[in-house]
Amino acid sequence: xxxxxEPNLEDPDAIYEKLIAMLESQEPNMAMRLCARLVLLLANHxxxxxxxxxxxxxxxxxTDAQK
Amino acid sequence: xxxxxxxxxxxxxxPVWRTFEPSPLPKDAAEHAKVVIVGTGPxxxxxxxxxxxxxHEVIVLGRFDFxxxxxxxxxxxxxxxxxxxxxxxxxxxxEKGVSWNVGKVFWKDRNDPVYQFDLLxxxxxxxxxxxxxxxxxxxxxxxxxxxxxxxxDIRWGHDLTELEATSDGATLSIECAQGSYCIETEWLIACxxxxxxxxxxxxxxxxxxxxxxxxxxxxxxMKEDRPSERWFWFDPPFNPGxxxxxxxxxxxxxxxxxxxxxxxxxxxxxxxxxxxxxVRAMLGDDVEFEQEWYSVYTFQCRRMxxxxxxxVLFAGDSAHLVSPFGARGCxxxxxxxxxxxxxLDLVLRGKASPNLLExxxxxxxxxxxxxxxxxxxxxxxxxxxxxxxxxFRDAVLDLADKYPFARTxxxxxxxxxxxxxxxxxxxxADAENWGGGVxxxxxxLDAPLGDGWLLEQLGGRFVLLTNGSVENAPDGxxxxxxxxxxxxxxxLERFDLPAGGAYLIRPDQYxxxxxRQPTTAAIADAYAKATGGKLCN
Numbered sequence: 001x002x003x004x005x006e007p008n009l010e011d012p013d014a015i016y017e018k019l020i021a022m023l024e025s026q027e028p029n030m031a032m033r034l035c036a037r038l039v040l041l042l043a044n045h046x047x048x049x050x051x052x053x054x055x056x057x058x059x060x061x062x063t064d065a066q067k
Numbered sequence: 068x069x070x071x072x073x074x075x076x077x078x079x080x081x082p083v084w085r086t087f088e089p090s091p092l093p094k095d096a097a098e099h100a101k102v103v104i105v106g107t108g109p110x111x112x113x114x115x116x117x118x119x120x121x122x123h124e125v126i127v128l129g130r131f132d133f134x135x136x137x138x139x140x141x142x143x144x145x146x147x148x149x150x151x152x153x154x155x156x157x158x159x160x161x162e163k164g165v166s167w168n169v170g171k172v173f174w175k176d177r178n179d180p181v182y183q184f185d186l187l188x189x190x191x192x193x194x195x196x197x198x199x200x201x202x203x204x205x206x207x208x209x210x211x212x213x214x215x216x217x218x219x220d221i222r223w224g225h226d227l228t229e230l231e232a233t234s235d236g237a238t239l240s241i242e243c244a245q246g247s248y249c250i251e252t253e254w255l256i257a258c259x260x261x262x263x264x265x266x267x268x269x270x271x272x273x274x275x276x277x278x279x280x281x282x283x284x285x286x287x288x289m290k291e292d293r294p295s296e297r298w299f300w301f302d303p304p305f306n307p308g309x310x311x312x313x314x315x316x317x318x319x320x321x322x323x324x325x326x327x328x329x330x331x332x333x334x335x336x337x338x339x340x341x342x343x344x345x346v347r348a349m350l351g352d353d354v355e356f357e358q359e360w361y362s363v364y365t366f367q368c369r370r371m372x373x374x375x376x377x378x379v380l381f382a383g384d385s386a387h388l389v390s391p392f393g394a395r396g397c398x399x400x401x402x403x404x405x406x407x408x409x410x411l412d413l414v415l416r417g418k419a420s421p422n423l424l425e426x427x428x429x430x431x432x433x434x435x436x437x438x439x440x441x442x443x444x445x446x447x448x449x450x451x452x453x454x455x456x457x458x459f460r461d462a463v464l465d466l467a468d469k470y471p472f473a474r475t476x477x478x479x480x481x482x483x484x485x486x487x488x489x490x491x492x493x494x495x496a497d498a499e500n501w502g503g504g505v506x507x508x509x510x511x512l513d514a515p516l517g518d519g520w521l522l523e524q525l526g527g528r529f530v531l532l533t534n535g536s537v538e539n540a541p542d543g544x545x546x547x548x549x550x551x552x553x554x555x556x557x558x559l560e561r562f563d564l565p566a567g568g569a570y571l572i573r574p575d576q577y578x579x580x581x582x583r584q585p586t587t588a589a590i591a592d593a594y595a596k597a598t599g600g601k602l603c604n
Contacts, residue, residue: 037465
């Protein structure tokens with residue numbers, strides 16, 4: 001399996017709104033913990049190590065590019 | 068526990084389990100030896116037994132004239148028990164130890180575990196998944212075994228002070244109470260622990276990470292009716308924000324590990340007036356307990372770059388260090404013994420080139436790296452080093468409480484199991500299709516065989532394990548034909564061994580090669596490969 005990079009989200013604006021609503025009301029430490037829960041839930045749903053590795057690598061590469 | 072003082076100087080601070088008469092000064096001021104082992108801990112003693120039962124003359128140097136008290140290493144893995152059984156002391160260890168297979172992980176004040184594991188998923192094996200046994204009992208058992216090996220000369224209170232190593236041996240300067248002397252030895256094996264004198268004298272060091280967290284060992288004696296399981300708590304009410312581990316040992320001794328955090332006063336935190344309230348809070352007001360051994364430690368996950376330096380070899384803590392979560396310290400040391408001794412035996416008997424020991428360097432480093440990897444991962448989970456690391460750790464525990472998927476992420480220590488060497492140069496790769504079985508580079512899986520067990524038939528020499536008769540095995544390889552035993556079904560199943568098939572198994576019970584349709588030439592080639600190549604005479 002390969003990491004999907006073309007649009008795949010159903011109702012992106014609503015999902016984005018819900019994510020921010022969950023996190024915005026929290027203290028930074030709790031927001032981090034909620035993000036971590038979310039990452040883990042979604043990672044387990046994906047399951048495939050290659051896809052998750054690729055997602056981690058792509059996320060990290062973007063950070064590097066901004067430096 | 069009786070606390071006496073050892074007679075060797077400067078040991079006043081170390082509690083003593085059992086003392087020995089300091090060994091006298093040898094008659095020869097300059098001796099010649101084949102093998103000298105430095106260190107009388109479990110690794111040095113086990114290696115002495117292994118080489119001793121091959122018939123070699125072995126000198127063991129111990130700085131102390133006593134076995135130290137203090138439980139120290141307490142968890143011995145199934146693989147270590149298999150090794151000990153080959154050394155003639157596995158049954159004694161199991162008889163004295165507390166056997167256990169199940170570990171449970173608790174969180175906060177919840178009564179039900181958030182995660183649970185079984186360390187012996189494949190049943191019908193001679194040895195249990197783990198035993199707990201105080202290190203001094205293990206050393207007692209090894210020393211008892213050595214009583215029957217007069218070719219092993221243990222020298223109590225003999226301290227290595229100087230070392231001059233060359234490409235074909237080493238000259239040792241040794242001091243004991245009656246004076247000093249020299250030994251010229253062909254081989255020197257350093258089993259002298261994390262502060263190895265040999266490593267220092269060679270000017271060598273470790274590479275890797277040091278963790279700045281502190282843990283308190285509180286071994287207490289109490290009558291408690293709890294199951295023989297490993298219990299681990301994250302953030303329990305009796306040690307908020309930190310972890311606690313509880314383990315049962317023989318004689319009603321219980322190991323409790325309290326995580327303490329970073330900034331502590333090491334001397335103060337092992338004083339009974341500071342430890343006892345922690346234990347009391349954990350056990351409740353109505354449990355009577357008394358102090359057995361209190362100690363504090365900071366751990367490291369590091370190893371030497373190489374374990375083989377010409378004729379000076381390193382095994383156990385002298386070569387590699389891990390955090391204790393996972394029981395990979397002493398068990399890793401026994402794995403070194405298992406891997407090293409048959410190779411050194413062949414070299415000493417002139418049946419293999421000294422180059423075979425390079426495979427000890429390779430395979431023991433595979434084991435050390437797997438142990439370091441696992442214990443580093445456990446450490447990062449147990450003691451998160453940053454806010455984001457803690458957020459993920461807590462998220463795992465939040466989720467594990469409700470959802471099964473997250474329980475596999477809970478890491479309170481991945482306990483020691485045998486390590487495989489799939490890329491070892493001693494292996495012969497499969498040339499046929501195998502549906503299952505034990506791959507080259509992996510340890511043989513035990514199973515019932517006849518009135519006993521398969522592993523009792525393996526080890527100590529090369530074995531060709533066959534299903535029915537095969538063509539002649541090479542010299543140095545003994546045939547064990549499974550069809551000569553009753554109750555061989557599980558062996559055939561676990562090895563996926565067809566009629567006429569054969570496994571070539573090393574003296575440490577690892578598989579070197581396997582053949583569904585063996586030929587004499589293929590077996591001979593695999594045997595030559597597993598012993599480091601044909602000897603050039």
